[in-house]
Amino acid sequence: MIEAPAPHRAATACLAAALALALAAPPAAAQSQRLAAAWEALISEEEPDIAPAEIAKLNTIAYHAAVARLCEGFDLDVEKIAAASNEAVAAAVAGLEGEALLARHADVLISLGATHGLFLAEGSLHPEAFCAAAAETRDDPEFADLWR
Amino acid sequence: MRRMTTALIAGATVATLAQPAAANSDVAAALAAGVVGAAIGASLADHPHHTHRHDAHFSPAPGIECYDYQRACYHADGGFANNWTWRVYDR
Numbered sequence: 001m002i003e004a005p006a007p008h009r010a011a012t013a014c015l016a017a018a019l020a021l022a023l024a025a026p027p028a029a030a031q032s033q034r035l036a037a038a039w040e041a042l043i044s045e046e047e048p049d050i051a052p053a054e055i056a057k058l059n060t061i062a063y064h065a066a067v068a069r070l071c072e073g074f075d076l077d078v079e080k081i082a083a084a085s086n087e088a089v090a091a092a093v094a095g096l097e098g099e100a101l102l103a104r105h106a107d108v109l110i111s112l113g114a115t116h117g118l119f120l121a122e123g124s125l126h127p128e129a130f131c132a133a134a135a136e137t138r139d140d141p142e143f144a145d146l147w148r
Numbered sequence: 149m150r151r152m153t154t155a156l157i158a159g160a161t162v163a164t165l166a167q168p169a170a171a172n173s174d175v176a177a178a179l180a181a182g183v184v185g186a187a188i189g190a191s192l193a194d195h196p197h198h199t200h201r202h203d204a205h206f207s208p209a210p211g212i213e214c215y216d217y218q219r220a221c222y223h224a225d226g227g228f229a230n231n232w233t234w235r236v237y238d239r
Contacts, residue, residue: 033226036203039218055219056237063230119228126226133227143231 033126035118042114050092050108057088058112064146066119071131074138080146208236 050058061084068076092108093101123130138145205213207224212232214221221232 033228034215034222039215040203043217052216052219053238056233059218059220059233060230060238063228122228129223129225129227133223133229137230140231143234145230 033122033129035122035125038118038121042118050104050111054088054092055111057084057091058108058115060146061085061088062112062116063119065116066123067131067134068147069120070123070127071134074131074134075148077146077148084146208232 061081064076064081067074089105089108093104096104137143138147203215204217205215207213208221209232211224212221212229213224214232214236219233219237221229221236223229
């Protein structure tokens with residue numbers, strides 16, 4: 001059995017991986033913040049079988065945390081993001097048990113950490129536009145954000 | 149980061165971490181198996197094999213572009229559009 005690392009070490013490894021991808025891959029177009037090559041490298045054909053809506057939820061959670069780190073005036077609502085995390089993880093492992101459940105759980109947390117890192121990279125490269133887009137999202141009356 | 153970590157730990161614990169030691173082993177196994185490592189290697193390799201096969205996108209509204217493989221929408225001028233991501237993929 002592989003010796004278990006501390007959870008924070010695994011998360012740090014994921015973040016480092018995501019940032020390495022971001023630094024290695026320039027933006028696909030001059031006007032785009034989206035690190036296309038890095039996303040493509042991260043999202044392999046062998047990605048775990050997570051439903052599209054759950055992937056979108058993970059994107060939302062990771063993005064909100066990145067905005068809170070990079071943009072003034074945005075603080076996470078811990079209760080909301082904890083509830084969203086519960087919902088996303090529970091949905092991703094629904095119907096699984098034993099080793100399969102633990103494997104999916106690990107995949108979800110790794111994906112979340114790496115996604116968070118890529119959003120941090122996109123926001124760090126273009127902070128003004130990144131935070132402006134966050135403000136627009138927060139102002140959308142139909143969207144229930146996870147900031148305070 | 150600490151706030152996010154707190155939230156994630158809360159979520160993970162409530163959801164599934166009945167056996168934390170085994171879960172941690174699984175994180176290590178996933179890393180060892182290349183879930184992340186393969187991506188790093190691909191990105192840092194001298195011989196690029198990125199073909200941007202997933203760059204296909206569509207526009208649900210003026211100024212918005214959505215990428216199915218990423219389950220994410222962006223403003224055409226670049227910024228991630230979380231509200232549109234929710235509208236298109238999670239509503």
